[in-house]
Amino acid sequence: MVEQEGRLFKETAPKTGGNRTSIWWGLMALALLTAIWGYCNILIRQLEFSLDPSVFLLIRYIVVGLIGLPLIFLGPRLTTKRWLAGVAAGALLAGVTFFQAVSMESIPVDDVAFITALYVVLTPLVMAVWRRRVPHRVVTAAALASILGVALLVGIGQLTLSVAAGTFWALLAAVFATFQIIGTTEVGRTMTTIQLTILEALGAGLTLTVYTLVAHPHALTALSLNLPFSVWWRFGFLAILGTLVAGWLQVWGQQRLTATEAALAFNMEPVWTAFFAWLVFGQWLSSLKLIGAALIVASLVALSVSAQETVALEVPNAKAPYREH
Numbered sequence: 001m002v003e004q005e006g007r008l009f010k011e012t013a014p015k016t017g018g019n020r021t022s023i024w025w026g027l028m029a030l031a032l033l034t035a036i037w038g039y040c041n042i043l044i045r046q047l048e049f050s051l052d053p054s055v056f057l058l059i060r061y062i063v064v065g066l067i068g069l070p071l072i073f074l075g076p077r078l079t080t081k082r083w084l085a086g087v088a089a090g091a092l093l094a095g096v097t098f099f100q101a102v103s104m105e106s107i108p109v110d111d112v113a114f115i116t117a118l119y120v121v122l123t124p125l126v127m128a129v130w131r132r133r134v135p136h137r138v139v140t141a142a143a144l145a146s147i148l149g150v151a152l153l154v155g156i157g158q159l160t161l162s163v164a165a166g167t168f169w170a171l172l173a174a175v176f177a178t179f180q181i182i183g184t185t186e187v188g189r190t191m192t193t194i195q196l197t198i199l200e201a202l203g204a205g206l207t208l209t210v211y212t213l214v215a216h217p218h219a220l221t222a223l224s225l226n227l228p229f230s231v232w233w234r235f236g237f238l239a240i241l242g243t244l245v246a247g248w249l250q251v252w253g254q255q256r257l258t259a260t261e262a263a264l265a266f267n268m269e270p271v272w273t274a275f276f277a278w279l280v281f282g283q284w285l286s287s288l289k290l291i292g293a294a295l296i297v298a299s300l301v302a303l304s305v306s307a308q309e310t311v312a313l314e315v316p317n318a319k320a321p322y323r324e325h
Contacts, residue, residue, distance in 0.1 A: 026256030030265035033249040038113070038272025040242040042280050043234045044101050045109045050231050052219045053101035057094070058208035060235060064243045065202035072199065075192040085187045086196055090203020092183060095176035098208065099169045106166025108283050111153050113273035114296045115170040119177035120267075121146050121299055126178055142299035149299065152292030197247045267300045 047056045072078065078086075096116075103112045121142045128135040135143075154167045188196055212219055254262050274293070277283040285293055 022256045026253045026262075027265055029249050029253030030257070030262060031268065033246055033253060034266060034268040035272045036241055036246050036249075037269045038274075039276050040238055041100075041104075041109050041113055041273045042276045043237055043242075044097075045104045046280075047231065047234055048101060048105060050227070051223075052212070052216055053098060053105075054208050054212045054216060055219050055223060056231075056235065057097050057101065058205050058212060060238045060243070061090075061094070061201045061205035061208065063235075063239050065198055065205050067239075068194070068198035068201065068244065072195050075195045076190075078191055078195065082187070082190050083199065086191065086199025087203035087206065089180060089184050089187055089196070090200035090205075091207040092176055092180035093200050094204040094207035094211075096173050096180060097204065098211075099173035099176060103166045103169035103173065106162045107154065107170065108277065109281070110270065110274040110277040110283060110285065110293075111289070112166070112170045112173075113270035114153060114293050115150055115167065116173045116177065117267070117270050117296060117300060118146050118150070118171070118174040119181065120303055122174060122178040123181045124303070127182065130182075138302055142302050145295045145299040145302075149292040149295030152295065153289050154292075155288070193247065193251050197243075201243065267297060271297070 044053075044056075047053075050056075100112055100116055103115075121139070124139045125135050125143055128139065150167070150171075154163055184196065191199075253265070257265070270293070274285060
């Protein structure tokens with residue numbers, strides 16, 4: 001939700017090789033990272049039973065932003081324009097995470113993870129259209145496979161109003177993630193990853209605060225610090241492991257891998273989400289949904305293995321937006 005977010009793209013110049021030990025540790029770091037993201041999806045769904053999504057998300061990002069604020073001043077000096085750009089990227093992050101959370105109220109959390117992952121396909125497609133270029137054949141094929149995958153995943157022949165709404169919000173989260181990737185392409189060149197992470201957290205927190213005050217003014221006034229421990233530890237996991245530690249793992253792992261290796265590892269997030277959904281909620285994908293999920297993952301892998309030929313041409317030197325988790 002994501003962050004942010006296109007983990008398909010390297011922040012630094014792609015590596016052309018490295019020793020096996022370094023590559024192994026990089027893959028392990030990203031495997032742990034995607035597992036954390038997958039579990040964060042489960043925690044977000046659980047928190048929705050206790051609090052409005054906008055409330056617990058704004059608390060999460062405000063806490064992360066305030067804790068990390070001193071780290072902004074350890075990097076290059078940022079102008080006011082750069083501060084505002086980072087905060088604006090955070091507003092897109094807020095959209096990704098909020099729409100993801102809302103969609104989880106209508107459709108299974110693992111369905112949401114697979115659908116939101118479509119930002120990997122949408123990003124090069126949107127960039128090709130924006131530049132008035134014909135999308136690469138791999139991008140086009142991946143987009144068509146993903147559309148079919150979503151149709152199978154949500155059961156297009158038995159679509160209810162609730163499922164249609166949940167699918168719409170999940171797709172909207174993918175769209176926001178797409179524009180977040182594009183928007184952070186230039187922003188990421190003017191600051192460090194840590195600076196961007198913290199500014200985005202602040203921007204997301206402020207955006208969600210404004211939204212909550214306008215749309216749900218009583219949600220904040222009714223908020224009590226006397227919440228059960230089960231709520232507080234989930235907050236802590238999302239803020240510390242799901243945001244700060246995840247940000248560090250992303251940078252550390254990507255520095256040891258090529259863009260293609262990193263992209264393949266990032267594609268495991270929806271798979272981890274499906275695993276944890278089965279473990280925690282007892283949810284599992286039906287045969288038809290498994291085929292749909294497989295089509296989506298196949299489209300992501302197709303873009304990953306051809307990243308230098310396709311995606312790198314569409315979004316040069318793009319920095320992945322900091323994830324919604």
